Amino acid sequence: MKEVQIKPAWTFCDERGRQLEPQLFNLLRGVHEFGKLTAAAKQVGISYRHAWNLLNKWTDFFGAELVILQKGKGAWLSPLGEKLLWAEQRVSARLExxxxxxxxxxxxxxxxxxxxxxxxxxxxxxxxxxxxxxxxxxxxxxxxxxxxxxxxxxxxxxxxxxxxxxxxxxxxxxxxxxxxxxxxxxxxxxxxxxxxxxxxxxxxxxxxxxxxxxxxxxxxxxxxxxxxxxxxxxxxxxxxxxxxxxxxxxxxxxxxxxxxxxxxxxxxxxxxxxxxxxxxxxxxxxxxxxxxxxxxxxxxxxxxxxxxxxxxxxxxxxxxxxxxxxxxxxxxxxxxxxxxxxxxxxxxxxxxxxxxxxxxxx
Known part of the structure; x- marks a missing residue:
């Protein structure tokens, strides 16, 4: 059965007019859940390289890291990454x-x-x-x-x-x-x-x-x-x-x-x-x-x-x-x-x- 589904969408815009339509909330959620970028990328259905490039793109946009990677210790969300993830969760929960x-x-x-x-x-x-x-x-x-x-x-x-x-x-x-x-x-x-x-x-x-x-x-x-x-x-x-x-x-x-x-x-x-x-x-x-x-x-x-x-x-x-x-x-x-x-x-x-x-x- 074909059905309409309505979900909130995010668009970020900086002072120079650059816009990014975020595709990374699922990636941030995966990092939060698994503590590894490889596992997060697999869950989202993208390659590790693509996930890495996506994070670099967003880091450049915000001027701050969203995910902290450390060899041998996995990955975890930065304070900014956590704020973005929970903001998205709050908006979805409130508007549902x-x-x-x-x-x-x-x-x-x-x-x-x-x-x-x-x-x-x-x-x-x-x-x-x-x-x-x-x-x-x-x-x-x-x-x-x-x-x-x-x-x-x-x-x-x-x-x-x-x-x-x-x-x-x-x-x-x-x-x-x-x-x-x-x-x-x-x-x-x-x-x-x-x-x-x-x-x-x-x-x-x-x-x-x-x-x-x-x-x-x-x-x-x-x-x-x-x-x-x-x-x-x-x-x-x-x-x-x-x-x-x-x-x-x-x-x-x-x-x-x-x-x-x-x-x-x-x-x-x-x-x-x-x-x-x-x-x-x-x-x-x-x-x-x-x-x-x-x-x-x-x-x-x-x-x-x-x-x-x-x-x-x-x-x-x-x-x-x-x-x-x-x-x-x-x-x-x-x-x-x-x-x-x-x-x-x-x-x-x-x-x-x-x-x-x-x-x-x-």
Whole structure:
């Protein structure tokens, strides 16, 4: 199937008007991963000579080395090389939801033009690694996937702007405030909830955890800088609740007001050394080679109208969720489990499964 993919592209321009369109981010990533220019060049699919010439070209452009080579000791990124690599990672992580939303819209319009008549399922959901797998496994139907906050997704479902909404709930520590927010959208007589995945949330820290961070109490240390998720995200709501239960005020945390918009962006921020820790899923930490301190499990759930559950499109969708290939793809994500994926669950059971307590917004 031919699909539109949209990715950010970089162009550098100096004061003399010289421009370079970078082809070396993959090379820098390979050097960072393997510690050898030969292995990095092989991964990128270019010769060692070409890789060497590429690095020399960029060194001349910037007037500084990007990779340091030492005979018998391999290769490693210079401070400039590290900054470039992590800048590219941060940009990709931050823009990923918006670019995928646009790509999904364009692909749907192209398929309509090509008269592909498979049913379309409109999914509005909080961004995540498991949700991103859905368009890769659909068979016999099309997916129009739009990323947005859980509250916005549930509101879209109520307005009839989507067929399925995705949201996530902590397994144990569900605040009364979050329960009230979600329950006003999910009415028992009108909707059905479907199991999707369970994922691990926690503190993302630098490789080797050099500051010895063990939990939330370490966030109030003067030598620890934090990077937060944006207000309105489910991860931010969970973090606020956990901090409240730990009797920790946001004012005690250095960097609490600095925000990023995806789990990947949080991990990229920490990997770049711009913060010592952030709150996110284990899969994001693994993607960037970082350490992870588990804190809370979340159930990521899907909700739809009862009538839609009985249709052909939903029948095919649930079959995809239960398929061995899709389950294997979920289980390959660090910290993710797909137990009961596709099963319909009772809404009263859903609310009863979490330990709720009244809490103020922190």
């Amino acid at each position: 939801p918006q670019l995928k939303n646009l790509a999904s819209e364009l692909n749907l319009e192209i398929r309509k033009t090509l008269e592909e008549n498979n049913p379309v399922i409109r999914i509005h959901a909080s961004h995540g690694y498991a949700v991103a797998l859905l368009p890769e496994h659909n068979d016999g139907f099309q997916i129009d996937l739009q990323y947005m906050s859980a509250v916005d997704a549930l509101a879209s479902l109520g307005r009839g702007q989507c067929d399925i909404a995705g949201f996530h709930l902590p397994v144990k520590h569900l605040s009364e405030a979050l329960f009230h927010t979600y329950s006003q959208f999910i009415k028992k007589d009108h909707y059905q909830v479907i199991r999707f995945i369970t994922r691990q949330q926690g503190l993302i820290v630098a490789a080797g955890n050099p500051l010895g961070i063990k939990g939330f109490q370490d966030l109030i240390r003067e030598d620890v800088t934090f990077i937060n998720r944006e207000k309105g995200s489910g991860s931010r709501a969970l973090l606020d609740e956990l901090l409240c239960r730990s009797a920790i005020s946001p004012e005690q945390i250095n960097g609490f007001n600095a925000e990023e918009f995806t789990h990947s962006a949080i991990a990229a921020y920490v990997a770049a050394g711009m913060a010592d820790t952030g709150f996110g899923v284990e899969a994001a930490a693994a993607r960037f080679g970082l350490d992870f301190i588990p804190v809370e499990q979340e159930n990521y759930l899907l909700v739809c109208h009862q009538d839609f559950l009985q249709g052909l499109a939903m029948e095919r969708f649930q079959a995809m969720l239960a398929h061995a290939d899709f389950i294997a793809a979920i289980e390959a994500l660090p910290g993710y489990r797909a137990e009961g994926c596709g099963d319909v669950i009772d809404i009263d059971t859903l609310w009863a499964s979490s330990d709720r307590q009244a809490s103020k917004v922190v």
